[in-house]
Amino acid sequence: MSPRRAAAVPVPLGALPEALTGAVVAIGNFDGVHRxxxxxxxAATAHxxxxxxxxDAAVRAVALTFEPHPRAFFSGAPIFRLTPPDEKARVMAAAGMDAMVVATFDAALAGLTAEDFIAEILVRRMKAAAVxxxxxxxxxxxxxxxxxxLAAEGARHGFATDTVGALEDGGIISSTRIRSHLAEGDVAGAAELLGRRFAVTAEVIHGHKRGREMGYPTANQALDPAASLRHGIYAVxxxxxxxWRDGVASFGRRPTFDNGAPLLETFVFDYAGDLYGRDLRVTFERYIRPEIAxxxxxxxxxxxxxxxxxAKAALAGLAPLSPIDAALNF
Structure with a gap:
């Protein structure tokens, strides 16, 4: 299946429609949906x-993932999510998946034995054709x-299993490596591992309007407090x-003024519309400099x-990094 511009929303496992049963099921946390x-x-779409x-009958490919992230559930601490559920579903659709099914990760699910997880979730509820x-x-x-x-139990229950090997690019590609790049402001390095631009979506909120007073009105967005993106100035x-419109953004605490809670403040070139209350998708193209007072x-x-x-120089002549990047960000 080729990447497409499909709208996608997470599908709760508890409300799984019959049309999505009998599918090939890819399972994982998939935070980042990286390469x-x-x-x-x-592998799931090919299967x-x-x-x-x-x-001669359509067999779907669906992803099974978990919310909250199991690591956050067990630790009780928030983690920097590269792809919150809605963003993850969008990327999954662009990758050719027919749906992203979300299982609630709670004490009951955490307590299931591996064999019971297979029998209850994969066999009885999802009727998986393959995993x-x-x-x-x-x-x-x-x-x-x-x-x-999975392979042993699959043989017993009647579904095939495929385990995909690690993908390496200067080391095994992982969400941890991507978070490290973003913590350094290396959005280009993160994009290499993601196979697409790093993006955030958040509501535009009211600020102090200092940028407007200086001729640089900004769209202000509060990101997840757990986001460890380096503070600084970005081409976006x-x-x-x-x-898609070009812009320059500051992510940080505004040390010249109040050193307050982190905000993403984006000045969109050649745009004068009202963006308050709207959810905006912002992609990070290049890190320009650190935040200073x-x-x-x-x-x-x-x-x-x-x-x-x-920022204008950095944004000149951009091209998609992959078909998925083209579907989502161009």
Missing amino acids: GHQAVLG AARLSAES VVGHDFKFGARRRGDGAL RVLIDGA FTGMEALMVQMDQDSAD
């Missing part, structure tokens, strides 16, 4: 295509289930009314002029 995850999804050709997982996938109480157990693109408004305005020029 390693995409290899798992690609579904083979089964469809063999049976695809990554090389490091673990499941069931005390994480005792793995690809080998913003999706407004179906069209200025001695006064005049010095800040001079730097903002330079930041805008630097």
Whole structure:
């Protein structure tokens, strides 16, 4: 299946429609839906295509993932989510998946043995035709289930299992590596591993309107407090009314003014519309400089002029990184 511009929303496992049963099921947390995850999804769509050709009936490919993130459930601490559920579903659709099914990760699910997870979730509720997982996938109480157990139980229950090996690019591609790139402001490095631009979506909220006073009105967005993106100035693109527009953004605490809670403040070039209350998708293209405190408004305005020029130069001649990137961000 080729990437497409499909609208996608998460489907709760508890409300799984009959049309999504009998599918090839890719299982994982898939935070980031990075290139390693995409290899798992690609194996699932390929397997579904083979089964469809063999049976002359459409077999779907669906992803089974979990909310909240199991690591957050067990630790009780928030984690920097690269792809919140809605973003994850959008990327899954662009990767060719027919749906993203979400199982609530709670004490009951955490307590299921691996064998009971297979029998209850995969066999009884999803009626899986086949299951695809990554090389490091673990499941069931005390994480005792793995690809080998899935294969053995699958043979008993009548579904095939495919375990996809690690994908490497200077090391195994992982969400941890991507978070490290973002913490350093290396959005280009993160994009290499993601196979697409890093993006956020959040509501535009009212600020102090200082940017407007300086001739740089900004769209202000509060990101997830757990986001560990490096504070600084970025060249960005913003999706407004179906069209991508260039801009320059500051993510940080505004040390010149109040050193307050982190905000993403984006100045969209050549745009004067009202964006308050709207959810905006912002992609990060290049890191320009760190956030610093200025001695006064005049010095800040001079730097903002330079930041805008630097952002425009960085945004010239952009091209999609992959078919998925093209479907989502162009």
